[in-house]
Amino acid sequence: MDRFLRLALPSLAVLAVLGAGVVGHAGVQTAGGSPWFQGSEACRDCHPAEHEVWLGTRHFASSRETHKNPLARKVLEAVGGDRNMKRNETCVLCHYTLEQEEAAARPTARSGPSCESCHGASSDWIAIHNDYGGPTATREAETPAHREARRRGAREAGMRWASMSYDLAANCLVCHGLAAPGLKAGTLAAMQVAGHPLSDFELVRYSQGSVRHRFYPPDLTTNASMDPAELSRLYVTGQAAALVAATGALGATADGAAEAVLAPWREAQQARVAHAREVLGALRGVPEAAALLGEPSEAHARALVDAIAGLDVEGQVGTLLPATADLK
Ligand code: HEC
Ligand code: HEC
Ligand code: HEC
Ligand code: HEC
Known part of the structure; x- marks a missing residue:
């Protein structure tokens, strides 16, 4: 692990x-x-x-x-x-x-x-x-x-x-992706069938509302919001983590769970993969994005997050950012 x-x-x-x-x-x-x-x-x-x-x-x-x-x-x-x-x-x-x-x-x-x-x-x-x-x-x-x-x-x-770190984003998904390693796919799927929400987690929407705490120098009394360039990078970081988490979840052992139980959970994870692929596919000319799409590994996701630290990705994902009113 x-x-x-x-x-x-x-x-x-x-x-x-x-x-x-x-x-x-x-x-x-x-x-x-x-x-x-x-x-x-x-x-x-x-x-x-x-x-x-x-x-x-x-x-x-x-x-x-x-x-x-x-x-x-x-x-x-x-x-x-x-x-x-x-x-x-x-x-x-x-x-x-x-x-x-x-x-x-x-x-x-x-x-x-x-x-x-x-x-x-x-x-x-x-x-x-x-x-x-x-x-x-x-x-x-x-x-x-x-x-x-x-x-x-x-x-x-x-x-x-650091909010831009892959580890922090991936960690949210351990819980919010209903993909916790150590739990069987059959257990997670049975929870979902019983009505447990499969969070529609997206990192910007979930981290920049009620949860946000950014009291940084020089003004330690202000909970600062991010600018659109920072939000865009955070959005990409969240999709990189989602792609790795959902791909990993789909590979988890089913342990004999019934296909009827597994199907909705699998579909939800597949939808996550598809959305992340669409977003990351928009990062044309970023070789680390292509590498991650080719093989959705943690190492590739980290490399992409490092690479975009110095890039402006607002043009590619800016329109996907949630409205302020939609922040959780
Ligand atoms: C004795 C005081 C003290 C305690 C206790 C403490 N912190 Fe801090 N922490 C600080 C100070 C001062 C900073 C400011 C930045 C720095 O490190 O210079 C900080 C910074 C941080 C940062 C920003 C990263 C960084 O290194 O600057 C995080 C995250 C953090 N603390 C989390 C925690 C958490 C979680 C706990 C409890 C498990 C905790 N801290 C307990 C004093 C403390
Ligand atoms: C893999 C992590 C995970 C496990 C395991 C898990 N939950 Fe959850 N649960 C969540 C998350 C994340 C949410 C919130 C989803 C959201 O709002 O985005 C949630 C939401 C819920 C809610 C809805 C809460 C509300 O405010 O509407 C209930 C009820 C709930 N869980 C019950 C359970 C019970 C009972 C168990 C144990 C049998 C359990 N959960 C196990 C992650 C988990
Ligand atoms: C240890 C598991 C865990 C981790 C890690 C975690 N969460 Fe949660 N989160 C939950 C659970 C469980 C709930 C649902 C609580 C409830 O309503 O019962 C929740 C609820 C939320 C909600 C409220 C959702 C709503 O519909 O109102 C937000 C926002 C949120 N989490 C953001 C985050 C972000 C952002 C991260 C990572 C930076 C994160 N969480 C990491 C377990 C976790
Ligand atoms: C849901 C996940 C989550 C929880 C819960 C959480 N943090 Fe954080 N924390 C973050 C993230 C993400 C950042 C990075 C924010 C940024 O730079 O955009 C952060 C940043 C910080 C920082 C540096 C920024 C600042 O405000 O000084 C400190 C200190 C900190 N957290 C302390 C805490 C303490 C203390 C608690 C509990 C009372 C806590 N955090 C609970 C996710 C969380």
């Missing part, structure tokens, strides 16, 4: 162990083991503005509401397992943050998708992120070289952040 997917769903390993009936799952999360989630409290004091934005999202509200939605019961019946959504091993993968106070603690669903669902489980990167050069060092006095090294270190320990 690719690195970002492991980081997005480190709990898969824990759940697999639980599912196999092995007790003492703390053992799989000891130091050096899979990173674990601390929860949004670990970020709130230093990032109050971002935390405030999160409180206004469905990601936050869902943990209080979605399990009471009548649809939840139908989906639970279709999937089987624990009848409590917050303990059901399938639902928790996407709907909750399984938080821990320490490596040996039991992971518990305490909130909906939160900071680390997108930025990566923080147990391995938080100390690097917060170290400006020793216990007495301050952020203001940090040298540029130390800052660079700190950011690189955090990234290597599993932190994700």
Whole structure:
């Protein structure tokens, strides 16, 4: 499994162990083991503005509401397992943050998708992120070289952040593409047949509305919107990630699920592939786009995202950008 997917769903390993009936799952999360989630409290004091934005999202509200939605019961019946959504091993993968106070603690669903669902489980990167050069060092006095090294270190320990990064976009699709690796195509398809939404996820529409938090220097009090050139690149990044995710989903094992169950899910993934191909096909003269279309791999998608960082793609995809009123 690719690195970002492991980081997005480190709990898969824990759940697999639980599912196999092995007790003492703390053992799989000891130091050096899979990173674990601390929860949004670990970020709130230093990032109050971002935390405030999160409180206004469905990601936050869902943990209080979605399990009471009548649809939840139908989906639970279709999937089987624990009848409590917050303990059901399938639902928790996407709907909750399984938080821990320490490596040996039991992971518990305490909130909906939160900071680390997108930025990566923080147990391995938080100390690097917060170290400006020793216990007495301050952020203001940090040298540029130390800052660079700190950011690189955090990234290597599993932190994700830049909106233009392929990893962040691909990570949204782990949940929003109904394509989570580790879940069988038959399970995902059965959820859909039971009425579970197959999100009509498009990165610009989903990331630039309620979810957007962009408090960057010099004005740390303004949640800045992107300009059309940035939005166009983000749109392409989202389609590159969608193509890879949906292609991967179509290749997942069906595990004997009935064709009638699989068909609608397959059609939805095929529609995603077709749309992404149309958009990326418009990037004529960009060899990385042609390479990705020829072979929809993560490596090719990353190469395309790197390549467009210096390109103006507004002419090709500008007309596809969602209207402000349509942002989620
Ligand atoms: C002790 C304070 C502190 C804590 C705790 C903290 N951060 Fe930060 N974070 C900062 C500061 C300061 C910056 C500003 C940019 C910098 O690194 O110079 C930052 C920047 C960031 C960035 C932008 C990327 C970057 O490196 O600049 C992200 C994303 C982020 N933090 C996420 C988180 C998340 C998620 C948590 C909780 C798991 C968290 N932070 C906890 C202080 C903190
Ligand atoms: C692969 C990730 C994934 C899994 C697994 C998953 N969900 Fe979801 N679920 C989502 C996403 C993403 C949405 C939101 C779709 C959108 O609005 O774009 C959602 C939406 C829902 C909704 C509708 C919520 C609303 O506000 O209308 C219900 C109900 C729901 N899920 C129940 C469940 C149940 C019950 C389970 C476990 C049996 C489950 N889901 C498993 C990703 C998942
Ligand atoms: C749905 C995914 C998602 C969630 C949840 C999320 N973030 Fe982010 N975050 C992003 C993306 C995407 C960016 C990049 C924004 C950009 O540059 O366009 C970002 C950027 C940031 C930044 C740098 C920009 C800024 O505002 O300073 C910080 C800091 C940050 N996030 C902290 C947090 C914290 C703290 C939480 C939880 C309270 C959180 N994020 C929840 C996706 C998310
Ligand atoms: C850990 C899984 C997970 C990840 C990662 C994730 N989401 Fe979500 N998201 C959900 C679930 C589950 C819901 C539905 C919550 C509900 O209504 O029950 C949701 C809902 C949303 C909604 C509200 C949709 C609506 O119809 O109102 C937006 C917008 C959204 N997500 C954007 C994003 C973006 C953008 C990213 C990536 C930067 C992202 N999400 C990453 C699980 C996730």
